[in-house]
Amino acid sequence: MSVLLISEHNNKEVKPFTYNAISAASQINEDLHVLVLGSNSENVAKSISEVPNVKKVIHVDNSMYENYLAENYTSAITKISENYSHIICSANTFGKNLMPRVAALLDVSQVSDITKVISEDTFLRPIYAGNAFATVKSNDKIKCVTIRPTSFDPAPTTGGSAEIENGNPGDETSLSKFIKKEEIKSDRPELGTARVVISGGRGMQSGENFKLITAVADKLNAAIGASRAAVDAGYITNDHQVGQTGKVVVPDLYIAVGISGAIQHLAGMKESKVIVAINKDGEAPIFSVADYGLEADLFDALPKFLEELNKLNTIQK
Amino acid sequence: MKILVAVKRVIDYNVQIRVKEDGSGVVTDNVKMSTNPPDDNAIEEAVKLKEAGKASEVIVVSVGDEKAQETVRKALAVGADRGILVKAEGMIEPLAVSKILMKIVGKEKPDLVFMGKQAIDDDCNQTGQMLAALLKWPQATFASKIEVKDKSLEVTREVDEGLETIEVNTPAIITCDLRLNEPRYASLPNIMKAKKKPIEQINASDLSVDTKPRIEQIKVEEPPKRKAGIKVASVEELVQKLKNEAKVI
Numbered sequence: 346m347s348v349l350l351i352s353e354h355n356n357k358e359v360k361p362f363t364y365n366a367i368s369a370a371s372q373i374n375e376d377l378h379v380l381v382l383g384s385n386s387e388n389v390a391k392s393i394s395e396v397p398n399v400k401k402v403i404h405v406d407n408s409m410y411e412n413y414l415a416e417n418y419t420s421a422i423t424k425i426s427e428n429y430s431h432i433i434c435s436a437n438t439f440g441k442n443l444m445p446r447v448a449a450l451l452d453v454s455q456v457s458d459i460t461k462v463i464s465e466d467t468f469l470r471p472i473y474a475g476n477a478f479a480t481v482k483s484n485d486k487i488k489c490v491t492i493r494p495t496s497f498d499p500a501p502t503t504g505g506s507a508e509i510e511n512g513n514p515g516d517e518t519s520l521s522k523f524i525k526k527e528e529i530k531s532d533r534p535e536l537g538t539a540r541v542v543i544s545g546g547r548g549m550q551s552g553e554n555f556k557l558i559t560a561v562a563d564k565l566n567a568a569i570g571a572s573r574a575a576v577d578a579g580y581i582t583n584d585h586q587v588g589q590t591g592k593v594v595v596p597d598l599y600i601a602v603g604i605s606g607a608i609q610h611l612a613g614m615k616e617s618k619v620i621v622a623i624n625k626d627g628e629a630p631i632f633s634v635a636d637y638g639l640e641a642d643l644f645d646a647l648p649k650f651l652e653e654l655n656k657l658n659t660i661q662k
Numbered sequence: 663m664k665i666l667v668a669v670k671r672v673i674d675y676n677v678q679i680r681v682k683e684d685g686s687g688v689v690t691d692n693v694k695m696s697t698n699p700p701d702d703n704a705i706e707e708a709v710k711l712k713e714a715g716k717a718s719e720v721i722v723v724s725v726g727d728e729k730a731q732e733t734v735r736k737a738l739a740v741g742a743d744r745g746i747l748v749k750a751e752g753m754i755e756p757l758a759v760s761k762i763l764m765k766i767v768g769k770e771k772p773d774l775v776f777m778g779k780q781a782i783d784d785d786c787n788q789t790g791q792m793l794a795a796l797l798k799w800p801q802a803t804f805a806s807k808i809e810v811k812d813k814s815l816e817v818t819r820e821v822d823e824g825l826e827t828i829e830v831n832t833p834a835i836i837t838c839d840l841r842l843n844e845p846r847y848a849s850l851p852n853i854m855k856a857k858k859k860p861i862e863q864i865n866a867s868d869l870s871v872d873t874k875p876r877i878e879q880i881k882v883e884e885p886p887k888r889k890a891g892i893k894v895a896s897v898e899e900l901v902q903k904l905k906n907e908a909k910v911i
Contacts, residue, residue, distance in 0.1 A: 414828070415791065415801060415803075416801070419795065436787075437822050438803075438804060438819075438820070438821040438822045439821075439822070441787045441791075441803070442801070442803045442804070443791075444791075445756070446791045446794060446795040446801065448757070448788070448792065449760060449791070449793075449795035449796050450795050450796075452757070453757070453876075454755045454756070454757045454876035454877050455756070455757070455786070455788055456877060457786045457787060458785060458787075467880065472688075472783065472784055472785055472882070473673070473688060473782070473783060473785070474679075474782065476679035476688075476884075476885065477679055477681050477688050477882050477883065477884065477885065478882070478883050478884075478885055479879055479880075479881070480879075480880040480881045480882075481877050481878065481879055481880065482877065482878040482880055483877055484876055484877070484878065485876055518800075519831070520798075520799065520834075521800040521802070521828055521829065521830045521831070522828060522829040523826075523828055524816065524828055524829055525826070525827045526821070526823065526825070526826045526827075527824045527825045527826075527827075528824045529823070529824045537822070541911075565911065573840070576841070577841060582824060582825075583806070583820045583824070583841065584820075584821075584822065584823060584824045589782065589785070590780060590839070590840060592822065598904070598908070598910040598911065608675070608676075608678075609675065609782075615888065618910070619904070619910050620888075620891070621900065621904070632891075632893070634888050634891075635891045636889075636891035636892070636908065637891055637892060637894050637900055637903055637904070638891060638893045638894065639893070639894050639896075639900050641897070646897055650897050650901065653897055653900075653901040654901060654911070657901070657905060657911070660911055661910070661911055
């Protein structure tokens with residue numbers, strides 16, 4: 346039986362984590378079909394058909410899919426589910442919202458946020474904010490699985506030419522209505538996929554002071570993150586939050602500035618390859634996960650850090 | 663308008679988790695337990711709606727062992743009117759919890775069901791969405807702002823790209839984000855008063871819901887330990903290490 350992956354897109358472009366989900370799904374079974382539910386979304390179907398891992402694209406183009414609502418997506422998925430052994434999507438806010446709705450209607454106990462495929466029915470997943478890892482085996486006939494995108498490399502985006510089949514729309518419901526999305530546009534790399542992330546915490550003391558972070562981020566072509574405390578305090582918007590209930594990031598370099606390192610924050614960044622902590626409290630728990638710790642006042646250290654970076658002849662982008 | 667709030671008793675968010683040596687789970691004996699943090703936001707929001715005259719009754723429900731009664735009692739101490747404890751032993755998966763809650767919804771007929779967006783123990787993030795599916799109700803997950811309208815709610819949701827606003831018809835399920843509100847603490851007089859509020863006890867086995875786990879937990883292990891790092895003395899040393907040792911800039 347084949348595996349069905351639900352793609353995430355904005356009707357024009359495929360969202361990057363879809364490619365990570367594709368590579369996880371094809372580890373389960375190479376016979377991978379991808380469902381595209383969209384409106385005027387031909388480009389999305391075409392892009393996905395070019396991923397070599399994809400065997401078939403099922404494209405449903407209907408005005409009801411102009412904006413993503415779990416209520417409208419669900420029935421299109423459950424109607425074709427009996428052809429599949431697995432239904433997969435990424436464990437970001439898109440998939441977290443959608444998959445349990447699908448799973449419940451199929452009477453399936455979902456496996457959330459897997460970081461490793463052990464076999465077609467056995468997976469590894471973090472629990473307790475990543476302070477423990479559970480190996481779990483799903484015994485349901487259809488397996489509903491969400492994958493942690495940062496734990497899987499993205500699939501290649503070119504070289505394939507999968508068949509694109511037109512699928513049937515699900516039932517339209519009027520239970521919910523999309524009103525608006527306030528998307529924060531930025532020229533910076535996306536937080537979830539950036540090579541370098543620099544994050545600020547409560548120690549930043551104000552939103553204004555984040556300009557110190559921004560200056561370093563510009564120099565390193567880094568994405569900007571934040572602790573929950575900084576977001577709660579209104580220093581920066583929620584889409585920057587890294588942690589158990591925010592985003593999980595695995596950059597090559599993570600720089601934590603003025604972040605004490607609560608368990609909930611560590612859950613979102615401790616898999617980063619190299620971690621730097623800048624904090625004036627030498628006892629802060631963040632130092633226990635940092636490869637390089639600098640005990641210093643961030644208001645002195647950040648401008649100096651930028652100055653030193655400026656002295657370098659080359660900086661990796 | 664009646665609001666049902668579902669709460670879960672979990673290991674306190676400040677506790678350092680220890681994995682059992684036999685790999686069967688994590689240590690829960692003699693460990694501080696608390697209400698799942700975003701469930702506190704769910705209770706707070708329901709109580710606020712009652713105080714604003716928009717809700718008539720706030721009922722709190724928990725599925726768990728006898729001790730989950732403490733979690734229900736705590737919700738009563740911050741303003742919920744009455745409680746329900748559905749007694750069940752062992753690990754109850756979100757699918758089974760949502761089936762149990764569906765029975766409670768059938769009995770209590772609330773207009774809204776609130777709960778936290780995710781439990782911080784199993785980190786599943788499923789129950790609200792599953793309950794919405796089973797009831798064929800709309801769902802507004804990860805809510806950071808709720809505005810009650812005539813027969814609907816306008817809900818601002820925290821999503822990866824920023825904020826999204828949707829309108830859901832009532833009845834509806836709302837899963838609450840930590841930024842929805844600032845949960846209050848119970849005052850001593852209210853803690854005393856809560857002792858007199860009723861908590862109905864129901865056995866999960868009497869609800870004809872199959873609570874047997876579908877997922878086998880094969881083993882639980884500690885995460886790989888990170889190698890201890892070093893402290894650098896200056897910004898110059900930091901930059902030099904990042905450039906020449908870690909080779910990341």
